[in-house]
Amino acid sequence: MALPLTAAHRRYIVIAVTTVLIVSYFMSASKNKPSPSLGNMIPQISPPPHKANTTLVILARNTDLSGVISSVEQLEAKFNRKFSYPWVFLNDEPFSTDFKRRVSVLTNANVSFGLIPREHWVQPDWIDEGRAQEGRNKLVRHGVIYGSSVSYRNMCRFNSGFFFRHELLTPYKWYWRVEPDVRYYCDLDYDPFVFMKDHTKVYGFTISMPGKFSSLMVNDAHSVWSNFEIADMDFWRSEAYTKFFEHLDNTGGFYYERWGDAPVHSIAAALFTRKDQIHFFKDIGYKHAEFAHCPQGKQWREGHCSCDPNDNFDFAQNSCLRHLMRLDD
Amino acid sequence: MALPLTAAHRRYIVIAVTTVLIVSYFMSASKNKPSPSLGNMIPQISPPPHKANTTLVILARNTDLSGVISSVEQLEAKFNRKFSYPWVFLNDEPFSTDFKRRVSVLTNANVSFGLIPREHWVQPDWIDEGRAQEGRNKLVRHGVIYGSSVSYRNMCRFNSGFFFRHELLTPYKWYWRVEPDVRYYCDLDYDPFVFMKDHTKVYGFTISMPGKFSSLMVNDAHSVWSNFEIADMDFWRSEAYTKFFEHLDNTGGFYYERWGDAPVHSIAAALFTRKDQIHFFKDIGYKHAEFAHCPQGKQWREGHCSCDPNDNFDFAQNSCLRHLMRLDD
Numbered sequence: 001m002a003l004p005l006t007a008a009h010r011r012y013i014v015i016a017v018t019t020v021l022i023v024s025y026f027m028s029a030s031k032n033k034p035s036p037s038l039g040n041m042i043p044q045i046s047p048p049p050h051k052a053n054t055t056l057v058i059l060a061r062n063t064d065l066s067g068v069i070s071s072v073e074q075l076e077a078k079f080n081r082k083f084s085y086p087w088v089f090l091n092d093e094p095f096s097t098d099f100k101r102r103v104s105v106l107t108n109a110n111v112s113f114g115l116i117p118r119e120h121w122v123q124p125d126w127i128d129e130g131r132a133q134e135g136r137n138k139l140v141r142h143g144v145i146y147g148s149s150v151s152y153r154n155m156c157r158f159n160s161g162f163f164f165r166h167e168l169l170t171p172y173k174w175y176w177r178v179e180p181d182v183r184y185y186c187d188l189d190y191d192p193f194v195f196m197k198d199h200t201k202v203y204g205f206t207i208s209m210p211g212k213f214s215s216l217m218v219n220d221a222h223s224v225w226s227n228f229e230i231a232d233m234d235f236w237r238s239e240a241y242t243k244f245f246e247h248l249d250n251t252g253g254f255y256y257e258r259w260g261d262a263p264v265h266s267i268a269a270a271l272f273t274r275k276d277q278i279h280f281f282k283d284i285g286y287k288h289a290e291f292a293h294c295p296q297g298k299q300w301r302e303g304h305c306s307c308d309p310n311d312n313f314d315f316a317q318n319s320c321l322r323h324l325m326r327l328d329d
Numbered sequence: 330m331a332l333p334l335t336a337a338h339r340r341y342i343v344i345a346v347t348t349v350l351i352v353s354y355f356m357s358a359s360k361n362k363p364s365p366s367l368g369n370m371i372p373q374i375s376p377p378p379h380k381a382n383t384t385l386v387i388l389a390r391n392t393d394l395s396g397v398i399s400s401v402e403q404l405e406a407k408f409n410r411k412f413s414y415p416w417v418f419l420n421d422e423p424f425s426t427d428f429k430r431r432v433s434v435l436t437n438a439n440v441s442f443g444l445i446p447r448e449h450w451v452q453p454d455w456i457d458e459g460r461a462q463e464g465r466n467k468l469v470r471h472g473v474i475y476g477s478s479v480s481y482r483n484m485c486r487f488n489s490g491f492f493f494r495h496e497l498l499t500p501y502k503w504y505w506r507v508e509p510d511v512r513y514y515c516d517l518d519y520d521p522f523v524f525m526k527d528h529t530k531v532y533g534f535t536i537s538m539p540g541k542f543s544s545l546m547v548n549d550a551h552s553v554w555s556n557f558e559i560a561d562m563d564f565w566r567s568e569a570y571t572k573f574f575e576h577l578d579n580t581g582g583f584y585y586e587r588w589g590d591a592p593v594h595s596i597a598a599a600l601f602t603r604k605d606q607i608h609f610f611k612d613i614g615y616k617h618a619e620f621a622h623c624p625q626g627k628q629w630r631e632g633h634c635s636c637d638p639n640d641n642f643d644f645a646q647n648s649c650l651r652h653l654m655r656l657d658d
Binding site for chain 2: 069070073076077078102105106107108300301304305306308
């Protein structure tokens with residue numbers, strides 16, 4: 001797939017194509033996404049057998065324990081106690097006994113702890129370390145968050161191209177990506193995976209990417225989009241995405257610059273899916289760092305949401321939604 | 330009830346009697362409290378009709394909103410979503426529209442917001458304000474928390490003698506006292522009120538009072554005991570407790586000193602109940618400020634508790650339990 005172009009050429013092409021695609025996607029996005037159909041509502045009786053081949057997945061370090069407990073405790077209370085989808089925890093180092101004990105106790109569902117293969121994580125040998133160091137120095141000079149971090153770059157690359165190939169994830173089609181220390185504000189009483197299946201959705205999000213998103217490196221909101229994902233791993237495993245990722249990876253941009261998995265995933269979604277295959281989970285109240293999505297109106301009430309409906313990134317200065325989508329329903 | 334003794338005499342008598350009673354209560358406390366019987370286990374099916382005449386009660390100000398939301402959200406998730414016991418919120422000022430809206434949305438249960446009658450809250454006219462000011466100054470000089478606060482004293486007196494007389498609470502027999510900004514760590518899958526009823530319990534707690542508890546003013550742990558209570562309001566409405574409270578109140582000690590509702594409640598429980606009428610809810614994981622109770626062993630596992638079983642006030646330096654009760658089971 002490597003084209004006979006310089007890295008600079010390739011970068012400009014990616015930026016230009018991306019900008020056009022993203023803007024056109026949002027300009028034409030359907031105004032009224034269907035709400036989860038009543039047919040999917042699970043009455044609060046006993047947990048049903050799994051209705052989708054799904055896992056909840058967290059990438060974490062042992063030092064993230066308290067943040068992991070907080071996120072798992074909330075998602076179990078708001079959603080998974082009723083559905084018992086299995087959890088997969090991934091780490092580039094072995095999880096400690098204490099981590100496994102404290103996390104396993106939180107759920108009735110199956111829990112697996114996996115080690116990431118070294119070749120899916122560390123900076124590849126063929127990366128020019130001198131050039132990578134130069135790239136890191138440049139971002140540090142510009143005050144870019146995680147500018148100096150190699151492990152952050154490992155993580156972005158892993159989330160872009162490798163997590164869905166981990167042996168603990170290959171048995172599954174669907175996943176919900178969970179991060180340490182996030183907030184889930186509302187009860188979710190239907191199965192979002194059944195909803196995705198029934199409506200032939202591929203990619204679901206709850207916080208939209210910022211307006212200045214026009215390159216593969218998002219300076220001020222590095223993972224606003226992809227730290228929450230409900231999506232179909234077969235999409236990442238497809239030939240189109242595999243070639244797309246390999247092309248990006250071969251440029252070295254994950255290390256020479258600091259490309260995030262958020263733009264990689266969303267560009268791919270814009271390139272390789274129909275717009276009606278992407279779903280905005282308006283009804284899932286969520287917060288990551290300072291970015292929050294709080295459902296409105298009926299969804300806020302029915303979800304028993306603990307967030308302030310006025311405290312919503314949807315309406316903030318640099319959210320795409322403000323300009324490009326109608327939120328009223 | 331006022332005795333012909335000076336305030337100093339009365340104080341010394343109270344201290345001496347209290348010390349003897351408390352120590353003897355704990356020395357003779359039954360070592361192995363019964364666990365909630367299986368007969369009370371509510372399977373996780375649909376919410377049953379209320380099995381006890383019970384309310385969940387919070388005293389709060391409008392400025393406590395975020396802490397109230399946090400406590401209610403947790404208790405709903407861990408317990409009340411299955412039982413739908415009604416909530417009562419009390420305030421010495423009217424609750425704001427925003428407070429009522431944000432709190433009501435969190436639950437399917439009935440919610441009431443009440444104003445505390447002025448005569449149940451403010452410092453009575455017959456209190457000698459000069460002497461009260463002197464008492465406050467003294468506590469400030471000694472660095473006692475809330476030493477200068479009149480509203481803290483109003484609250485302690487209200488919680489000691491008045492909350493159960495509020496018109497929103499008089500229809501109920503049982504209550505669970507909830508405070509803003511506390512943590513509930515574990516799922517509670519049985520009905521603790523049915524347990525209390527079936528075992529003729531009167532007073533339930535989860536964090537024991539500190540060892541230096543030997544006067545009506547607890548310096549360093551002002552509400553460790555009573556900020557969590559599952560108890561029978563008819564006990565506070567009884568003639569014995571009414572006279573006890575009136576006697577204490579007539580001494581003016583709530584204002585001249587800074588008597589807490591924690592020792593008042595626990596002294597009364599020690600004086601007027603049989604020891605088998607008091608229940609230590611070992612299985613309820615709870616944290617208030619820096620004081621935590623984390624269930625152990627089987628109860629920790631079955632409750633899906635998010636607390637660290639090693640981070641437990643039960644075992645801390647100044648918990649009575651360390652010295653006086655056996656926790657192993």
